[in-house]
Amino acid sequence: MKLAQAKEAFLMGTMNEKIKHIYACGDEDCETTIQRYADAVNCFASLYGENREVSVFSAPGRTEIGGNHTDHQRGHVLAAAVNLDVIAVVSRNEDYKIRIKSQGYPEDEIDLTNLAVQENEKNGSKGLIRGIANRFIEMGYPVSGFDAYTTSQVLSGSGLSSSAAFEVLVGTIINALFCSGKESAMKIAQVGKYAENVYFGKPSGLMDQAASSVGGFVAIDFADKDKPKAQQVDFDLNSCGYALCIIDTHASHADLTPDYAAIPEEMKKVAAHFGKEVLSEVPETQFYGHIPELRKEIGDRPVLRAMHFYSDDKRAKDEALALRMKDFEKFKQLVRASGESSFMYLQNIYSAEHWNEQAVSVTLGLIAHFAAGLPEKDAMAWRVHGGGFAGTVQAFVPQKYAADFVQTMNSWLGEGSCHLLRVRPVGGTQML
Incomplete structure (x- = not known):
């Protein structure tokens, strides 16, 4: 599709219904999203020229719903894609280079004739792009290059995994342009993980990429580390009258690397006692x-953290089942239990080394105070979100109290701290 036609497709309303479905939004948010896409098309034109054949892509951020620190023990996780995403306007080229200009950042250019790991690209987007391209070429696909302009709503450090959204976006682009869309959403996620581990230099798991790539609520079983299983869970959060909120605690992740590393290390020490690598290989009764x-x-x-693993691993499966059965009351009970387990047993709410800095604890307490004032029939659920120690907290709030909740949390924690999100039913996708 020519660039001018792509812009017209958005501005003339052709894409409205698709956008409403993908972003789970109404007319007002649809108009804002349409303008965002049109602006991205204009930016691409100014960078790479007007007379180009273009495609348009989107990949969402993600939220962890259930299974706190269970993925690295090859357990179960429940996650979800969210309506905040990174989008790209893309055009193929034949000069064996990938050029990606992301809003607010310098252009990244990758020479596809040199796909070796570059040490100076560790912890940067160029490493991710090079790693993803290399993996697809190793799989036998003729990746010849493309130009792209991207813009993201998934802000770095938001707890919604901006890096995974970017990885899935690049993987989805290459899959569409050079692989005829043959590769599955899970394979695209695995390619992103490979790039993050090998080229970016971060030993992450697969949960973030899988949730972003598959979309919707996603139940993931990591028992087979090479072929994890991911299955969408059909559930409409809006239908039960609740909203998903992510609250920024404004705590810094600086100096917390030892705290994060200690959790899998200590769980694996327990597993090693039984001659196993991870806890999922050790029967709970034996433990x-x-x-x-x-x-x-x-x-x-380590014993307490293992106790958390066994209980939260089962909870993640039970949460997925509760959603499938449309039993939201049971789901909320399980979310609250997961939060309590993270606080009591996993102990990832604050660092023992920085005991006087407990922003996550304070935020959880403030949510509990707000929730205590609601009728029993409108009970909330909340828990630490993601790795813990800093970052964000998650809450499921009745929609009729959502505006008050956002205002109240912002008054306590600062304007812009509380974000109302929607679960997006679609993962990485080609829009046009």
Whole structure:
């Protein structure tokens, strides 16, 4: 499609129904989204020329719903794509280069004739692009290059995984342009993980990429580390009268790397006691049968964290089942139980080394105070979101109290702290 036709498709209303479906939005938000796409087309034209054949893509951020720190033990997770996304206007080229200009950042240019890991690209977007392209070429696809302009609503550090959204976006582009769309959403997620691990230098799991790529509520089973299973859970959050909120605690992740690393390390120490690599390989009954020697051998905190794994791994499966059965009351109970387990057993709410800095604890307490004033029939659910220690908190709030909740949380934590989100039913996708 010519660039001018793409812009017209958005501005003339052709895309309205598709946008409303993908972004789970009404007319007002649809108009804002349409203008965003039209602006992106204009920016592409100013960078790469008017007379280009273009395609348009989108990939969402994600939220972790259930299974806190269970993925690295090859357990179960419930996640969801959200309506905040990164979009791209793209045109193929034949000069074996990928050029991506992201709004607010310098252009990244990758030479496809050199796809070796570049140490100076670690922790940067160029490394991600090079790694994704390399993996697709290794899979036998003729990636010859493209130019792209991107703009993102998934802000870095928002707790909604901007990096995974970007990885899925690039993977979705290459899959569409050079693979005839043959690769599955999960394969695109795995390619993103490969690039993040090898080229970016971050030893992350697969949950973020899988949720962004598959879309909707996604139940993920990581038992097979090479072929994890992901299945969409059909559930409409709006239908039960609740909104999803993510609250920024404004706590810094700086100096917390040892805290994050200790969680999988300590869980794996428990597994190693039984000659296994991860806790999912150790039967729960066997674990509880060895509590005295485990406490003596490796200490109490690893034991507590293992207790959390077994309970939250089951909860993630039960949460998915509750949504499938349309039992939202049960789902909320499980979310609250997960939050309590993270606080009591997993202990990722604040750093023991920085005990006087407890922004996540304070935020959870403020949510509990707000929730205590609601009628029992409008009970809320809330928990720490993601890795913990800093970052964000998640809450499910009755829609009729959502505006008051946002205003109240912002008054306590600062304007712009609380974000109302929607679960997006579609993952990485080609819009045009």
